[in-house]
Amino acid sequence: MPALSRLALVPVPLGNDGPELPASHLGKALTVKGRLETSGIVHIYGTVNGQITADRLVIGAGSFVEGDIIANDVRIGGRFTGRIYARHVTLDGSADITGRIFHHTVTVAKGARFDGRMPWRPLNFFERLEHLREAQ
Amino acid sequence: MSMFTRNDKSFDANGTGTASARDKTEAPVAPIVETKRTQPPAPQTYEVATPQTRVVSVISKALKITGQLESTEDIQVDGEVDGDVRGVSVKIGSNAKVKGTVYGDTVELAGTIDGKIEAKKVVLTSTAHMSGDVVHQDIRIESGAYIDGHCRPEYGKAANKNTHAAAKPAATVSTTVSTAAVRDKTGPVAEFGTRV
Numbered sequence: 001m002p003a004l005s006r007l008a009l010v011p012v013p014l015g016n017d018g019p020e021l022p023a024s025h026l027g028k029a030l031t032v033k034g035r036l037e038t039s040g041i042v043h044i045y046g047t048v049n050g051q052i053t054a055d056r057l058v059i060g061a062g063s064f065v066e067g068d069i070i071a072n073d074v075r076i077g078g079r080f081t082g083r084i085y086a087r088h089v090t091l092d093g094s095a096d097i098t099g100r101i102f103h104h105t106v107t108v109a110k111g112a113r114f115d116g117r118m119p120w121r122p123l124n125f126f127e128r129l130e131h132l133r134e135a136q
Numbered sequence: 137m138s139m140f141t142r143n144d145k146s147f148d149a150n151g152t153g154t155a156s157a158r159d160k161t162e163a164p165v166a167p168i169v170e171t172k173r174t175q176p177p178a179p180q181t182y183e184v185a186t187p188q189t190r191v192v193s194v195i196s197k198a199l200k201i202t203g204q205l206e207s208t209e210d211i212q213v214d215g216e217v218d219g220d221v222r223g224v225s226v227k228i229g230s231n232a233k234v235k236g237t238v239y240g241d242t243v244e245l246a247g248t249i250d251g252k253i254e255a256k257k258v259v260l261t262s263t264a265h266m267s268g269d270v271v272h273q274d275i276r277i278e279s280g281a282y283i284d285g286h287c288r289p290e291y292g293k294a295a296n297k298n299t300h301a302a303a304k305p306a307a308t309v310s311t312t313v314s315t316a317a318v319r320d321k322t323g324p325v326a327e328f329g330t331r332v
Contacts, residue, residue, distance in 0.1 A: 021196065021197070021198040022194075022196040022197065022198070022214075023194075023196060024194055024195055024196040024198070024199040024215070025192075025193060025194045025196075026193050026195075027192035027193035027207065027209055028192075028209070029192065029193075029207045029208040029209040030192075030193045030205065030206070030207040030209070030211065031204075031205070031206040031207065032201060032203060032204065032205050032206075033203045033204045033206075034201055034202045034203010034204060034218075034219055035201065035202040035203060036199060036200070036201050037199070037200045037201075037202075038196070038198045038199040038200065038215075039198055040196060040198035040199070042199065046193070046207070050203055
């Protein structure tokens with residue numbers, strides 16, 4: 001029963017208002033060392049080493065990401081090491097993850113590999129995180 | 137059933153008797169085919185949202201990157217990069233800002249660079265704002281472009297042999313192979329991150 005009431009609280013993915021910003025696409029051959037910040041959508045198919053802040057993040061199959069992720073909606077199909085702070089997390093069957101996933105709701109596909117912990121957090125935890133984002 | 141009869145009447149009203157007859161026979165088949173087609177790609181639309189034609193990587197206008205970007209393919213920057221960019225064909229869009237060095241075979245600038253360009257072929261369009269040196273082999277500057285710095289035709293020459301390693305030697309054109317061979321004799325090619 002508590003699980004149902006929890007679901008009711010989940011915001012619609014892409015909670016940001018206003019016109020949708022063009023998505024960033026980091027291709028297979030691209031390597032980024034450093035921080036990525038956007039209020040829009042990011043698709044990663046290459047390698048990223050560093051912190052990522054986005055509204056919606058897609059880490060495609062075959063990619064490798066290392067670092068922390070702060071986002072509203074995260075979908076992972078590649079290799080990831082680090083921490084995820086996201087309201088909604090989706091792990092595809094090709095995902096290979098080491099670390100922690102701080103989430104409100106999570107979806108894990110059959111075949112996904114995950115080594116670590118998945119702590120559940122209330123929605124206001126992620127709101128506070130957005131304030132932390134600037135301080136970091 | 138009532139819908140079909142209504143449609144038939146409207147077709148008749150238009151006066152295309154043969155067309156309505158054809159529609160009658162094909163109409164029940166067509167929707168089935170369509171649903172079959174639309175069902176499989178539906179889950180993919182989430183992942184492949186950006187239509188990619190030529191440009192491989194896009195840093196959109198909302199994205200800010202603090203750090204280095206390296207690619208063995210093309211890069212289009214429309215956002216903000218605080219750090220170096222390395223690619224084969226690098227395009228800096230009109231609202232983009234780059235603080236750092238941009239390396240590539242071809243660099244097309246329509247935005248702002250505060251740093252340096254090192255590329256075989258450089259194009260500064262009319263909206264370009266370049267603060268810093270341009271090391272090139274071939275340059276085109278359109279009317280309206282702003283440059284504050286030196287333009288030196290020294291790309292691939294001895295002075296910057298280490299920075300020339302932007303693209304892997306195998307990917308370079310045959311004319312540069314000779315210089316690459318010289319580099320191999322003189323010593324190991326510097327890694328991406330190293331600077332002179």
